[in-house]
Amino acid sequence: MKNKQFLLKSRPVGKPTRDNWDYVVNDVAELSDNQLLIRIDYISLDPAMRGWMNEGKSYIEPVQLGAVMRAGTVGQVLKSTDKNFAEGDYVYGHCGVQQYAVVSTQGMHKIDPALAPIERYLGVLGxxxxxxxxxxxxxxxxxxxxxxxxxxxxxxxxxxxxxxxxxxxxxxxxxxxxxxxxxxxxxxxxxxxxxxxxxxxxxxxxxxxxxxxxxxxxxxxxxxxxxxxxxxxxxxxxxxxxxxxxxxxxxxxxxxxxxxxxxxxxxxxxxxxxxxDNAANYGKAVAEMAGWIAQGKLKAKEHIVTGFDNFPEALLMLFDGENTGKLVLKVEA
Known part of the structure; x- marks a missing residue:
């Protein structure tokens, strides 16, 4: 299996451009113990990503040059070496801007596609x-x-x-x-x-x-x-x-x-x-917000851009005010 990825090539000055990224195609790695192979279906595009590209002290380590760009993702488990996750499970985590991810199960969370569309777990429920x-x-x-x-x-x-x-x-x-x-x-x-x-x-x-x-x-x-x-x-x-x-x-x-x-x-x-800082209480918040959605008190809207290769331009939509609601990249070849 081949995996398309966007790697951080250089730290931007001003708005990031396509030149700040390396677009690469690599083989998908083999799994070790307690790992998952995930097909990424949607990638979250967030203003915070711009800060993660900068060098310097912050609330989280910057993305390293040559590394896959950090991003929240939802997708489906294709293979698992952890008994707590099964093939076919849908999961949320920070798997980065790529089509497939081989990751540790630490930090991965199962999501229920019956409760809401999976892209909603990058927005209102994410x-x-x-x-x-x-x-x-x-x-x-x-x-x-x-x-x-x-x-x-x-x-x-x-x-x-x-x-x-x-x-x-x-x-x-x-x-x-x-x-x-x-x-x-x-x-x-x-x-x-x-x-x-x-x-x-x-x-x-x-x-x-x-x-x-x-x-x-x-x-x-x-x-x-x-x-x-x-x-x-x-x-x-x-x-x-x-x-x-x-x-x-x-x-x-x-x-x-x-x-x-x-x-x-x-x-x-x-x-x-x-x-x-509130990660321990996410479950409580998701349950309450899902209840508000079911009652019609809370509306959700995703602004979906299709096509993995469009990532650099789609990210810029955040800074040009072009999105209404949660901006999400739908991963398709």
Whole structure:
């Protein structure tokens, strides 16, 4: 069996290009004890992947040059040397950007294709959904009647944050790019309002939509939008720092918040989150979120790009705002 792979060839400056990857075809390795051969069906495309390409200290080791690019995946077990996994099982794990993977069973999780389409385990029932669930509920600590604002609201994490906040009885305002995305948030997902950062004055719109201020801000973008929201926070507000997609491809220093003294004035709290910190409780979160989906309270949407060879261009869709919902690469020859 032959295996197509994308290896990290060089560390990008600014947006990654196809030149940053080595596209190779290798033989599939033989299995050792407690290993699986997995046919990868879907690959998760996430903003965090851009950070994993950088050298330097972070919450996770950078992808090494010459290594298969790290990515979340779902697929089917073709062979197993572990009694706990059988041929035909579907599994989730970080198997990387390749068609097949021979991996240790450590870190691999069985998924139930009868509960949801398998690609959903890369979105609402996967890392983005877990990020939204724990980041909002355990760090944002929303209370019924409060106002929650989320940036990157039409993305994989933002769509779930807003819907969970509505489930918890909050007023929800999303910030997204483009009229179509904003309409989707309000008309399809039930947000109370949406701000198009491409055409609206964010501070002015926040004052109109959140006249009493912002209690919880879930930040996926950083930069100027974070600065604008900080001017509108209420006393004891909670700002959840999930990501800063507006800054990931900078060729200059990351822009920090100039309005951070608003935290002092309002006795507010800003806290970063990393989804892996909650791994022990993923099962509980998946069960609750699957229940919300079954009840029609939580909607899921995957933006699927087909074709393994399209990986470099598909990844860039995240940074150009071209996806609505969870961006996933469907692996086909």
């Amino acid at each position: 890392m983005p959904g877990m990020t939204a669930y724990f980041g909002l509920l355990e760090t944002g600590l929303p209370k019924a009647g409060e106002t929650v604002v989320v940036s990157g609201a039409a993305g994989a994490v933002g769509t779930v944050v807003g819907q969970i906040a509505k489930i918890k009885g909050c007023k929800v305002i999303g910030i997204a790019g483009g009229a179509d995305k904003c309409a989707y948030l309000v008309n399809e997902l039930g947000f109370d309002g949406a701000i198009d950062y491409k055409s609206e004055n964010i501070k002015k719109s926040l004052k109109e939509l959140c006249p009493k201020g912002v209690d919880v801000y879930f930040d996926n973008v950083g930069g100027d939008i974070l600065d604008d929201v900080l001017t509108q926070i209420r006393m004891k507000a909670r700002i959840v720092i999930c990501g800063a997609i507006s800054q990931y491809n900078n060729t200059t220093a990351v822009k920090g918040p100039a309005n951070y003294l608003s935290l002092l004035v309002n006795r507010a709290k800003m806290e970063g989150i990393v989804v892996f």
